[in-house]
Amino acid sequence: MPLSxxxxxxxxxxxxxxxxxxxxxxxxxxxxESLLADLPGYVYRVANDPDYTPIFISAGVxxxxxxSVDEYLVTxxxxxxxxxxxxxxxxxxxxxxxxxxxxxxxxxxxxxxTKAGETRxxxxxxxxxxxxxxxLLYLEGFVTDVTARVAAEAAVRANERRYERLLxxxxxxxxxxxxxxxxxxxxxxxxxxxxxxxxELLALAVEDLLPARYRDAHRCHxxxxxxxxxxxxxxxxxxxxxxxxxxxxFPCEISxxxxxxxxxxxxxxxxxxxxxxxxxxxxxxxxxxxLRRAVEAGNVGLWERDLRTNQVEVSPECKRQLxxxxxxxxxxxxxxxxxxxxxxxxxxxxxxxxxxxxxxxHCEARFRVRxxxxxxxxxxxxxxxxxxxxxxxxxxxGANIDITxxxxxxxxxxxxxxxxxxxxxxxxxxxxxxxxxxxxxxIADAALAHIRTQDPLHADIAQIRAAGERAAGLTRQLLAFxxxxxxxxxxxxxxxxxxxxxxxxxxxxxxxxxxRYTLAERLGGVRADRTQLEQxxxxxxxxxxxxMPHGGAIVVETRDIDVDEGAAALHPSMEAGPYVMLAITDTxxxxxxxxxxxVFEPFFTTKASxxxxxxxxxxxxxxxxxxxxxxWVYSExxxxxxxxxxxxxxxxxPAAPSPVAKEVxxxxxxxxxxxxxxxxxRHLARRFLESSGYVVxxxxxxxxxxxxxERFNGTVDLLLTDVVMPGMSGxxxxxxxxxxxxxxxxxxxxxxxxxxxxxxxxxEDSARLLTKPYTRAELxxxxxxxxxx
Numbered sequence: 010m011p012l013s014x015x016x017x018x019x020x021x022x023x024x025x026x027x028x029x030x031x032x033x034x035x036x037x038x039x040x041x042e043s044l045l046a047d048l049p050g051y052v053y054r055v056a057n058d059p060d061y062t063p064i065f066i067s068a069g070v071x072x073x074x075x076x077s078v079d080e081y082l083v084t085x086x087x088x089x090x091x092x093x094x095x096x097x098x099x100x101x102x103x104x105x106x107x108x109x110x111x112x113x114x115x116x117x118x119x120x121x122x123t124k125a126g127e128t129r130x131x132x133x134x135x136x137x138x139x140x141x142x143x144x145l146l147y148l149e150g151f152v153t154d155v156t157a158r159v160a161a162e163a164a165v166r167a168n169e170r171r172y173e174r175l176l177x178x179x180x181x182x183x184x185x186x187x188x189x190x191x192x193x194x195x196x197x198x199x200x201x202x203x204x205x206x207x208x209e210l211l212a213l214a215v216e217d218l219l220p221a222r223y224r225d226a227h228r229c230h231x232x233x234x235x236x237x238x239x240x241x242x243x244x245x246x247x248x249x250x251x252x253x254x255x256x257x258x259f260p261c262e263i264s265x266x267x268x269x270x271x272x273x274x275x276x277x278x279x280x281x282x283x284x285x286x287x288x289x290x291x292x293x294x295x296x297x298x299x300l301r302r303a304v305e306a307g308n309v310g311l312w313e314r315d316l317r318t319n320q321v322e323v324s325p326e327c328k329r330q331l332x333x334x335x336x337x338x339x340x341x342x343x344x345x346x347x348x349x350x351x352x353x354x355x356x357x358x359x360x361x362x363x364x365x366x367x368x369x370x371h372c373e374a375r376f377r378v379r380x381x382x383x384x385x386x387x388x389x390x391x392x393x394x395x396x397x398x399x400x401x402x403x404x405x406x407g408a409n410i411d412i413t414x415x416x417x418x419x420x421x422x423x424x425x426x427x428x429x430x431x432x433x434x435x436x437x438x439x440x441x442x443x444x445x446x447x448x449x450x451x452i453a454d455a456a457l458a459h460i461r462t463q464d465p466l467h468a469d470i471a472q473i474r475a476a477g478e479r480a481a482g483l484t485r486q487l488l489a490f491x492x493x494x495x496x497x498x499x500x501x502x503x504x505x506x507x508x509x510x511x512x513x514x515x516x517x518x519x520x521x522x523x524x525r526y527t528l529a530e531r532l533g534g535v536r537a538d539r540t541q542l543e544q545x546x547x548x549x550x551x552x553x554x555x556x557m558p559h560g561g562a563i564v565v566e567t568r569d570i571d572v573d574e575g576a577a578a579l580h581p582s583m584e585a586g587p588y589v590m591l592a593i594t595d596t597x598x599x600x601x602x603x604x605x606x607x608v609f610e611p612f613f614t615t616k617a618s619x620x621x622x623x624x625x626x627x628x629x630x631x632x633x634x635x636x637x638x639x640x641w642v643y644s645e646x647x648x649x650x651x652x653x654x655x656x657x658x659x660x661x662x663p664a665a666p667s668p669v670a671k672e673v674x675x676x677x678x679x680x681x682x683x684x685x686x687x688x689x690x691r692h693l694a695r696r697f698l699e700s701s702g703y704v705v706x707x708x709x710x711x712x713x714x715x716x717x718x719e720r721f722n723g724t725v726d727l728l729l730t731d732v733v734m735p736g737m738s739g740x741x742x743x744x745x746x747x748x749x750x751x752x753x754x755x756x757x758x759x760x761x762x763x764x765x766x767x768x769x770x771x772x773e774d775s776a777r778l779l780t781k782p783y784t785r786a787e788l789x790x791x792x793x794x795x796x797x798x
Contacts, residue, residue, distance in 0.1 A: 045069060047456060050153030052466070053089065057109070057137070057148055060088040064147055073131075073154045075124030092121040094128065109137045109145065118155065130159040134469060151469060182280040188235045188273060190215040190228075202282060204254035215278075220252050234265070235274055241265035243281065251280065259284050294371060298393060310409040312392075314342055316402055321345060330388070330411045332381030350377035350385055365394060365402050375412070387413040453477060458574075498636075500534040500659045503567050503589055506542055514550050521560035529568045533658035535589050537636045545632050548625045549593040549652050556597025556650065566592040570655065575693055575785055583639045587658035594651040600644040608642055643759075645733060676702030676789075679726035679796055683707045684714045684742060685758070686734045694729070694758075697785040698792065711737025711745070718749060725753050727796055729779075732759040756795045 045052060051069035055061040063081045066089075071077050080086040093101070097119040108115035114136040120128050135150020176183060182202040185194035195210040203210065203218060215231065216224040243264040251261045260283040268275045310327025314320075319342040325335055331348065338344055349357065353376040364372035372392050377385040392407020453474035460467045507528065518524060535542075546565075553563045570588045577585040600608065600615075607613045609630040629652075633640045637657050644650035681703050685691035688709070695705045706721060708714035711734060718725065728746060730739040737745075743755045758779045777795045779788060 047459070048151070048153075050151055052149070052151050053135075054138075054147050054149040055089055057145055059090065061090040061148070062088055070152075073123070073129065073152070074121065087124075092123075094120040094122060105135075105148075112137065112139070115150075118159075129154055130156045151466065179279070182282075184210070184215075184278050184280070186215050186276045186278065188276075190231055193275065199280070202253075202280065203251070209254075218252055220250050220258055223250065235276070238267040238269065238274060238276065239265075240267075243279065251282075260287050294391070308411055310411075312407060312409065314405045316404060319343065327409055330386065330409060331378060337381075348379045350379070353377055361405075372407075386411055387416045498536050498538055500536055500661050501539055501542065502532065503535055503542075503591060503656075504528045504532050506539065507546065507565055507567065507591075510543060510546055514547075517547075518550060518554045518563065522554060522557060523562040525562060525564050527564060527566040531569070532567055533569050533587065533589050534661065535636075535656040536659045537656060538632075541632045541636070545629050545654065546591070546593070548629050552625055552652075553593060553595035553597065553650070556595050556599075561596035561649075564592075564594040566590075566594070568592075569658065571786075572655070573785055575697065583655065588638075588655040589658050591654040591656070592651055594649060596649045599646045599648045599650055600642070601646050605642050605644060609640075648733065676793075678702065678704065680704040680706065680723060681727045681729055681792065682714060682718065682725050682753075684709075684711065684728070684730040684734070684739070686710055686731060694788060697788050698729075701785075701789045703792070710734055711742040714742055715745065718746065725750055727754045727756060727792060729756045729758060729792065732757050754795050754798065756791060 045067040048067070048069055051067040051073065052065075053063060053067070053070075054065040055063050062085075066078055066081050068078055070081065074087075074092060076087045081088070090098075101117045101119045104117055105115050114134060117131075117133045119131055119133075121131055123129055131152055132155040133150055133152045135148050137148055138146045140146055177196045179196060179198060182199035183194075183196045184192060184199050187193055192211050192213055192215070195207055199210060200207055205213070216227055219227055241264055243262050249261050249263060250258050252258055262281045262283050264279045266277045268277070308326070308330075310330050311324040312327055313322045321340050321342050323338075323340070323345075328335060328338055331338075346354075357374055357376055360369070360372060360374045363369040372394075373390070375387065375389050378388050380386050389410045389412045390407055391410075392405045394402040395404040395406065397403050453470055456470050457467065457474060460470065507526065511526075515524060550563060550565075557563075568590045570590045572583065572585050572588055574585045577583050604615060609626050611627040613627075630640060633654055633656070639655045641653045641655075642650060643653070681698055683691060683694055683698070683705050685694060685707075686709055691707055691709065695707055698705050706717050706725070708717050714728075714730070728743060728750075730742055732739040734742075739757050739759075743757075746753065754777070756777045756779055777791070777798075779791045
């Protein structure tokens, strides 16, 4: 709201004195009261006088400031300028007046004190309105409460300071360089490692920290890196050496990363002193050499080669590594040589030559060797030479270790580290931001649907909506994973796919688990890859089976769903339209909220490492997304889990089209008690019901519902309650209220499928269930059906 400040002269203030005639004329806003009530704030018209006396102000002001419209316009208890904190008033006054001077809109953020004494942050956009002759008539604009956003920004800044401290005291030396190699940042460990003060480090280039013999080559490497920057994990690359201030050198490993989002490229280098590790590695190699003759079994294959005759002797394990029995391979070097991958032969010869010539202190090599089944195994070999009296090598003795699984695990581990970082970042940012964006975008969509395009507020709200969509797009980018499989899409009958897998699913889950089906009789088609869709069902059923080691039940359900704009607003990644739903529910151990947030991350698993790769649900997520669908999980610890998949309904559905829904009977003024712990869902449901003619009493949990009914003396025709809520569940609440209001009907709402909700205490003979997410039409129709029953 425009703020109080130095009083302008009447000539500069402009406009008529606020009086009855002006107020009457300006109390006729172009917007309807119902639309104004739906805005996330309030609109105003005020005179440009010292107190900014209100001429018109919408009812939304009460929810923000606590003052009623009459207190602004009738009793004049409060004015718009008097709400502002004094420390903000002068600044914003100057901003507003400066905008009026050049006749442009103004924006301001400032604090107010509410009627209850609270301090709240406001964001305002307004403009001056002028007469045909150019005189300023009044100010008008829009104000919304941004306290939550300001608090969130403060939290982000606090996190940034926290990460700065973590970087400063990281165990590795960390430095930041620009494109030219100049030092921009050095942490405490870098100061200790190189022996320079922080100021001295900031005056050096990266090459100054290398021995002189490496500097020219490093300049070339740096030039190539800044032209094609990429992440370089620790321990990946050639041997590196660092140079301390006192001239001593030390071996090191580095990792590289970069940031090109600002004004220029910044390269972040983590440096690890490998002196102790290199010493330990040398000691380990020496110990292995002493023990090599004692190794007779295990995964180490021992061999000896006579360089004079090319005869070899190998241990049985050396042959078993390649799938051969003891008598299947001749003890001849040329026979073993033929199993080595052709691309690795030159490298092996070069390593052996360097070792035998004395230029290499020891010999270690990795190579690929052909297995009996035709596949190639990754092998690590270490050997030493026996020399004659004249120093000529006469024999090589060594050991082969099959590192195929280790190499695969190492690659998987590096990938898992990267994906875990992405997943944690995306989970933390997207979870918090999408909760806010769901409400912002949903309300903005509703407002735009009711405002004429020509109305000045339409463009403002459209900008809010566009900004919200851009923010939602950023969170979607954080959550995006590469999905490269080629799909052979066709229009499928989902029921037929499920029924076709019945036998294999039955054999897969075992006799200790009850497998049930709830398949819709008339179901639309979906466009998907049959094999991939079967993989989705298989993975979800296996996941459900593993959650029930002592037995239980799995329910596979299909249903057609029509998602409208209101319901889609609760799930930003989901568009309104017709869908086919596949739900798989188990009665297993369930998941807490933290697990649900990470359940689709690659390699994330709650099972033992030997029992799971952690890719099952990540695969499901990728297939569903690539098929144009969405997947959601509903679960609580100890209460099982439901995975719901929504696939777009195909136009050329193999099944007959669903019947057109009948007209929903109008409300007759009935009263509904709405109990829902999710604030966004509760507000949306109330809005749907009230727009259909129902009187709504709302409560956020069971205790609040009991208190509401205790204070309400009228008739309550229906209890609409969520099933799973903190403290008191929906069925428990219904049982408590049945004695107080015996004639009250009950309708349950839940994100679980029908069978899953029945297991949570809803009696099958009296249950009425509304499955989430629901549309306005579904909500109103089910309410009407239950009331009329």
